[in-house]
Each structure stands twice: as structure tokens, then as C-alpha cells.
Amino acid sequence: MDGENQSIFLNNSSPHLPDRFSNLEDIDVTADGSPVLRSFICLVYSVVCAVGLLGNLLVLVFIRVRQERKTSSINFFVLNLAVTDFQFVLTLPFWAVDTALDFSWPFGDAMCKIVLSVTVMNMYASVFFLTAMSVTRYWSVASALKDRTRHKTVSAKWVCAIIWILATVATAPTSIFASVTNVTGEKLCLLRFPGGQSWLAVYHVQKILVGFVLPMSVVSVSYLMLLRFIHTRGMKPRNPKRRSRVTRSVTVVVLSFFLCWMPNHAITFWSVLVKFNAVNWDKSYYLVHTYVFPVTVCLAHANSCLNPVIYCLMRREFRKKLKDLVYRG
Template structure:
């Protein structure tokens, strides 16, 4: 969906693709946002759980089944959280040729509720489920993880100071450290990219609930800073593959092998094309002479 939002941002948030595409693109974007943050939260919880239960031998088949069920549950919850966006996202005509793609609660949709209050409630759900609650869970997991690591170091230094660790244990410790570091970088990149956008959204929610007065600062932030926060939030989707390739050795090796294959394929194509060109450009006399010699 990034190309659609790129066009929308370049056109000063004017939507040229129609109402149906507005619903589809905005719903898919919102669902991907929820799924991304839910998967990052699950990764943090799994990281902590796998570390504290590292001494217990579990069945790989059971772990795979749990991962599949957890992934399916995350997608179902993301779909349910996206339903209000799918129902109420629409286009609004602002001039003869310009339309905006946004979430709008009309008076006919709510009998006893102010549409602005409903919009504020929806944006509150988005901030809480898409940012605040995952941030709290991830922070708690990493604090518990840090406490566990520090306690194990203290126990290891007092009890096993005279014994050397086996190479297998050292390798497992290095592998866990690399995975923990990669998960931390991915999680931090997500929250850094989404924090400005979620902060401005929360500011708007407070204004809709009359908890904070509308000010010129908010108008300037929405007019000038909000497009930048949207670009930064969407840039996270492009940043994750780069981070995975730069952090993990397996991804770097796979990327290197892929680039080598592509370069070899391109080299073979150019070689065949150049060979065919030389044959076409060869003078007829040389072909006849070669034929006479063979005869």
C-alpha cells in the first residue's frame, strides 16, 4: 500500500483512487500496523520465555504448533481491530475535483453519540492497541529479561567462578545474545518510527474530548509535522528488511548468495547477447571463406 500513500502525500493528502480503493488500502495498512506491533510484542514475550526456560527440553513439533496458532491468533485479532476502520473509512469531497481518504463517523451512524466523540474513541483504541499496550508489555519483558540475565551472572560468578564453561554453553549464550540484540533493534526501530505519529494522534484525541484546547501549535503540527510523521511511520515497513539483512548473519549470507546468482545470470545474458551481436556483425566474406576451407 505504500505507493498509494506516497501519491496521496505528494498530492497534499488528496485521494485520487476512489472510495473502494480508499477502504481497501487504508484497511490493509491499518491491519498491517496492528499485525506488526502484535508480532513484535509476541517476539519479545517469546524471547523472554525461551530464555527463562532454556534449561527445559521442549518438543520442536509442539513449539512449531504453538507458533502457528499464535500467528493465526495475531492475524485474527488484527482483523477484528481493523473492522471499525474498514466500515467507516471513506472519501470526503472537499472541492469539485479533490477528495480526502479518511475515517468519518456520520450523524446517521450514531443515534446518541457525537461523531467527533466516536472518532476520538476509535483513535484512542488505535493508540492503545497499536502503541501503548504493546510498549508496556515489551518494556516489562525486557526489564524481566535484564533482571534474569543479571541474576544468572551473579549466580554464575559466585558459584561457578572456578569452573570453565563448555564451548556448547558459550555458543548457546552467544546465539541468544545475537537474537536478543536483533529483536531489540527491530522493536526500537518500530517504536521510534511510530512514536511521532501516535503522539500527534493522541494530541488530537485529547482535543476531541475537550481535555486540551485547540491551539495554533496543534494546527501547525497537523499541517506541517503530520505529513512527516506519516512518512516516518511508513518508512518502518521499508526499514525492517534492511535491519534483518544487516543484523543476522544468515540473512546476510542469503542476500550475498542471491546477489551472486543474479549477477551470474545477468553476466550470462549479456554474454549471449554480445556473442549474437558479433555473429550478426561478421562480414559475409569471412563466412564464405570459412565455408570454402571446410569444403
């Protein structure tokens, strides 16, 4: 089979298997149907779902139910991040079934739109909240204020509301163009843009820039400015150990997001170059998208269960509450 007619993952059509097909009319849908690979993906989705549900639920309980009345802005962002990741892992059983059926969608067109939109929206929301956490950490240290008054809590709520609105707007193309499409007798849940490859490439660029490059740039600048501020001002904030622990936990969460999502976005960018004919399609591209890309998708999804684990294990108050919960049980 020549390169033009191969089953190549170029569509970024579903977030559980982005960059799927370049030509829906000319596809060999069995090219990526390795039972071993599909079994591995299903296993990863099941583990991420179980760990993510438990971990994010614990974070929600600890912050929302057992936390003191006075909640910091960082904890408020963590609360929303836990809600985001909790919603995301709820979509994984659908993708696990879809994968087990060799990427044949059995849940109908309405559920395709809903599940696909929720998945993409929560991807955007996660990185936006991580960005807000980094900027807030810099601002709190730079302003030399350990605790904010009620005004700051209200401000954090407004920021979270804006983040959810931005995530919803960024997801609009997915909500509009997601549909179940019949491809060589198989029903696939994917994006179908009327403009073909050009609009699909623009969609990819939006996802890479808005969902990764720009947020990670803001995060990097925030931490560089934070380090510069501390070194130049010689600032010694009150309760430096507590501030150091919070800063370290936020840093690890952001780094885990970068390491989990960077391979996925890198290969997606490769797809964009192929769509714009800036890079030629070749055998290495096919092999990477067939066997490596699904692994990067699993790695990206695993990030949704890493955030609560990091916060529960790295922060003393969470460890203490978890220990009390276990002993009380």
C-alpha cells in the same frame, strides 16, 4: 481565519495523513497543500516502497525458501512480520498518488476501504508480531531451551493466526467507516463516523492503546524480566553468541518501531485532548499538524522497510545468504 474554521489535522482519518480535519463542512483544503511538503512525502513513500518490497521479499525468500526444515519460533514471527510489512508497502503507491494530487483520492470508494483497511490492519499486525517476538525471546531463555520441538512450531502458528484475527478485529471500524467524502469539491479518502468528534476520539484512543501503549508495555516488561532472569539465575544457555545475536536484533527492531511510531502517536494523542476539550486549539497545534505531522507519518511508514534491513544486516546467516545470492547473480 479564526481557530474554529482553520484547516486542522484532527481526524486521524487516513493512516498516511492521520488527524486530518476537525470539521468536514468548514475546511480550507489548501492549507496543507505545500508542493514542497507533498513532493517530500511522495519521495519518501517511493523510497520506502522500493526498499520495503526488496527487503521484505529477501526476508521471505531466505526464511521460507532457503531456510532449513527446522524453523525457530522467532524466525516464524519474522516471516509473518515480513509478510505484514510487504503488504503494507504495497499500499504506499496509492497514498503517494493521493498526496501528489493534493490529497484528492482518485481510486473510488471500494479501493478507499480496501487500501485504508490493509494499511491499518498491517500497522496493528506489525506491533503484535513484535510483541510476540519479545515474549517468545523471554520464554525461550527462561525455559532454558535453545530449540523447540515441532510442538513449539505449531504453537507459533496458532499465535500468528490469533494475531491476524486480532489485527482484523481492531481494523473493523476502519473497514466499516472508511469512505470517499466530497469536501469542498475534493474527493477525500477518510473515516466518517456518524457520532462525529466523540467517536473519532475513541477511535484514536483505541489506536494509541492497542497499537502502541499496551504492546510496548508488554515488550518492555518482557525485556526487563529477561534481564532480571539472566542476572539473578546466572544462566549460561547453550550457544550464547547465537542467542545474543538474535536478542540484539529483536531489541533493535522493537526500538526502531518505538522511535518511528512514538512521534506519530504523541501528536495523535494531542488531537484526542483537543477533541475532548482538555487542551485548547492554538497556533502551535495548527503548525505542528500542518508541517510536523506529515513528517512523523513518513517516519512511521519508514519502519516497514527498516525491519528487513535490520534482520538482513544484523544476523550472520542472513548476511551470508545475501552475499551468496549477490555473488551467484
